[in-house]
Amino acid sequence: EAQVTQNPRYLITVTGKKLTVTCSxxxxxxxxxxxxxxxxLGLRQIYYSMNVEVTDKGxxxxxxxxxxxxxxxxxLILESPSPNQTSLYFCASSLRTSLIYEQYFGPGTRLxxx
Amino acid sequence: KQxxxxxxxxxxxxxxxxxxxxxxFTDSAIYNLQxxxxxxxxxxxxxxxxxxxxxxxxxxxxxxxxxxSSGRSTLxxxxxxxxxxxxxxxxxxxxYGQNFVFGPGTRLxxxP
Numbered sequence: 001e002a003q004v005t006q007n008p009r010y011l012i013t014v015t016g017k018k019l020t021v022t023c024s025x026x027x028x029x030x031x032x033x034x035x036x037x038x039x040x041l042g043l044r045q046i047y048y049s050m051n052v053e054v055t056d057k058g059x060x061x062x063x064x065x066x067x068x069x070x071x072x073x074x075x076l077i078l079e080s081p082s083p084n085q086t087s088l089y090f091c092a093s094s095l096r097t098s099l100i101y102e103q104y105f106g107p108g109t110r111l112x113x114x
Numbered sequence: 115k116q117x118x119x120x121x122x123x124x125x126x127x128x129x130x131x132x133x134x135x136x137x138x139f140t141d142s143a144i145y146n147l148q149x150x151x152x153x154x155x156x157x158x159x160x161x162x163x164x165x166x167x168x169x170x171x172x173x174x175x176x177x178x179x180x181x182x183s184s185g186r187s188t189l190x191x192x193x194x195x196x197x198x199x200x201x202x203x204x205x206x207x208x209x210y211g212q213n214f215v216f217g218p219g220t221r222l223x224x225x226p
Binding site: 033035040042043044045048058059090092102103104105106107108110 | 146148150155156157158159160163203205213214215216217218219
């Protein structure tokens with residue numbers, strides 16, 4: 001089954017403790033992206049990747065890191081999480097075909113930083 | 115900077131009604147526009163994607179139109195059902211597709 005998977009689905013952590021949220025897709029998509037969703041602010045793009053070893057900042061990259069060493073994986077790293085990073089995080093991927101970027105989303109990771 | 119707005123923010127209708135959700139964007143230089151559905155606490159499900167060269171797309175009871183020059187898209191839902199209750203989001207992308215911008219969503223409730 002074609003899908004985007006994220007792990008963990010739920011995470012409660014403390015300020016400053018490094019964490020990684022994994023994202024994997026099995027559709028051979030070149031493009032992958034991370035979003036956060038907050039009440040009243042909607043979905044905002046954190047980072048995106050056009051292909052392996054190619055990443056760039058979205059609208060809200062501060063406090064996050066990403067890497068794209070393999071086509072299928074795009075982990076999101078919080079080196080020193082803070083309470084303002086409590087949010088619902090989504091990973092997405094899409095196939096670059098004639099400028100069509102239909103996105104497929106993972107199920108989300110709910111992160112709480114205390 | 116691209117900005118996307120959606121009207122109304124929330125909508126409550128009785129079952130069976132036809133309804134229209136609106137999406138507006140400020141920069142008409144987009145490559146495509148995508149409509150999503152999000153159920154509470156869940157991920158996003160793609161409903162329809164309209165390429166910039168297209169005027170509309172249809173899937174079952176859903177029809178999405180795009181007027182790129184005026185920066186508007188509408189999502190038409192025919193014969194609404196309680197199962198259509200969800201938040202509907204539109205998103206646009208431009209500049210070779212790398213930067214997606216989402217609207218805030220319309221929260222739809224269809225009452226039995």
